[in-house]
Amino acid sequence: MIKSLAYLGVISPQYKEWETFGPEVLGLQLAGHGADGAVRLRLDDAAHRISIHPGARNEIAYIGWSVKDEADAKAVAERVAAYGLDVARASEVDSAQRQVEGFYWFRDPSGFRHELSWGQVHTVAPLRPGRPVSGFRTGEQGLGHVVLAVSDLAEGDRFYREVLGFHQSDTVKDGELQAHFYHINGRHHSLAISSLPTRQPAFLHLMIEVNALDDLGAAHDLCEQRNIPITTTLGRHSNDHMTSFYMYTPSGFRLEYGWGGLDVDHDLWIPRIYDKPSSWGHRRQHKELTALMSVDSPAQ
Numbered sequence: 001m002i003k004s005l006a007y008l009g010v011i012s013p014q015y016k017e018w019e020t021f022g023p024e025v026l027g028l029q030l031a032g033h034g035a036d037g038a039v040r041l042r043l044d045d046a047a048h049r050i051s052i053h054p055g056a057r058n059e060i061a062y063i064g065w066s067v068k069d070e071a072d073a074k075a076v077a078e079r080v081a082a083y084g085l086d087v088a089r090a091s092e093v094d095s096a097q098r099q100v101e102g103f104y105w106f107r108d109p110s111g112f113r114h115e116l117s118w119g120q121v122h123t124v125a126p127l128r129p130g131r132p133v134s135g136f137r138t139g140e141q142g143l144g145h146v147v148l149a150v151s152d153l154a155e156g157d158r159f160y161r162e163v164l165g166f167h168q169s170d171t172v173k174d175g176e177l178q179a180h181f182y183h184i185n186g187r188h189h190s191l192a193i194s195s196l197p198t199r200q201p202a203f204l205h206l207m208i209e210v211n212a213l214d215d216l217g218a219a220h221d222l223c224e225q226r227n228i229p230i231t232t233t234l235g236r237h238s239n240d241h242m243t244s245f246y247m248y249t250p251s252g253f254r255l256e257y258g259w260g261g262l263d264v265d266h267d268l269w270i271p272r273i274y275d276k277p278s279s280w281g282h283r284r285q286h287k288e289l290t291a292l293m294s295v296d297s298p299a300q
Contacts, residue, residue, distance in 0.1 A: 001076050001165055004142025005190045006066035006120055007048070007098065008206060011055035012251035015039050018052045021250050023130020025222050026208070026257070027215065030130065034097055043208065044138040047099040047121040050206075058252040060203040062105070063146060064115040070102060073116040076164065077104040083163050090115070109159055110150040110201040133218075137209040137261070141187040144209055149202040153178060153195045166191060169264060170239050170272040177277065181239060183269075188240035188262045205246065207256035216243065216259040223247050232256075235281020238274045248286065 012018075018039040022028040028050070031042035040048035053061055067073045077087045087106045095102045101119025108114060127135065138144075150156035157180050160166045166182035169189050176197065181189035196202060210216055223230050223245075231254050232246035244258030 001067050001072040002065045002116070002184050003068065004066050004140060004185050004187075005063070005144060005146065006100075006117055006142060007046075007050065007064035008143065008146065009038075009051045009053060009061035009064070010251055010253070011053045011057070011059040011061045013054070013056060013058070014250040015052040015054045017250035022050070025131075025219065025226065025228065025247075026255070027129045027131050027133035027136075027210070027219070029128050042127065043136040043143075044127060045122045045124075046138075047123050049138075049143045052251060060112065060253075062113045062115050064098065064100075064103070064117050066120060066142065067116055067118050069118050073102070073104050073118050076116050077106070079163050080106050083159065085109075108150075109152065109155050110148070112148060112201065112203075114164075131218075131222075133210060133215045134212040135210070137211055141185050142190060144207040145187065145190045145192065146206055147179075147192040147194065147204040149196045149200070149204055150193045151195075151199050151201050153180070153193065156180075156193045160191065160193065167266055167269075168271045169269065170274060172239060172274045172277050174274075174276050179277070183264050183266065186263045186265075188242075188264050203253055205254040205256050207242070207244070207258055209242070209258045209261055211259075213243070213259050216245075216257060219257050220245055229286050231284065231286040233281050233283045233285060235278045235283070237282070238276055238279045239272070244282075246282075 022041040023030050029042040031040040031048040038051045038053040041050040042048045081087045085106050090103045099121040100117040103115040103117035105115045169181040169183045172179045179194035181192045184190050229248040234245045236243045240262045242258040242261040244256050246254045246256050249255050
């Protein structure tokens with residue numbers, strides 16, 4: 001019933017930096033501000049997909065998923081409640097801030113806040129990227145993908161597949177690394193989960209995908225020119241074939257900037273196990289900071 005990753009919300013004391021980082025580095029469009037001053041960013045015909053809210057420390061605020069309508073959102077919400085988690089329906093004011101018709105929300109077993117939304121506002125005004133870019137791969141595939149470190153990998157796998165209805169794409173097992181990847185549309189994965197040795201929940205990264213390899217290269221050059229830390233070098237993932245690199249955002253979490261990701265056909269797809277996350281490249285260059293991102297913030 002969940003169709004795509006619709007939007008993402010982050011809390012950060014560096015939220016104002018996204019007014020330039022989003023358009024000038026990522027090629028997104030500044031789409032105004034929320035009632036609390038949040039910086040809103042647009043990358044397709046959706047009114048906005050990324051919101052950076054002001055706050056005292058870097059935290060993941062919410063992960064928004066799209067469903068067809070209120071009935072489907074309610075059906076998924078009822079499964080979550082039956083699992084034993086608290087579920088609430090958003091007020092009209094909160095829904096208006098997300099620019100959706102409505103949503104239900106809950107916190108998963110690791111504490112991440114998820115929102116089941118319907119009726120996302122789209123605009124007929126053409127996208128005006130902050131720098132020359134051919135556009136982003138979104139549409140029915142949504143914003144991109146998120147990767148989460150969960151407190152219990154086995155429980156997380158059961159919850160996302162059996163309760164939320166995500167479909168397994170594959171698994172990567174490489175030494176201490178074990179990660180599960182899930183699809184809900186043609187994108188190879190909209191969600192992946194892993195675990196940290198500390199078993200501490202953490203938001204690991206957001207991926208956005210450009211339409212052209214040259215767009216990827218231009219972003220890479222900009223990061224080098226502006227001394228934006230490239231945390232993982234250019235490389236190609238073994239499972240989704242994404243050519244990408246990772247950078248640190250002003251809010252301390254990593255963003256994967258990618259091109260050329262694999263499509264999946266759910267009816268024909270057979271889940272696989274890979275022994276390496278990447279076929280080439282993707283060398284780590286900076287100490288991981290994202291484990292410091294809290295997931296226990298009050299609702300925004």
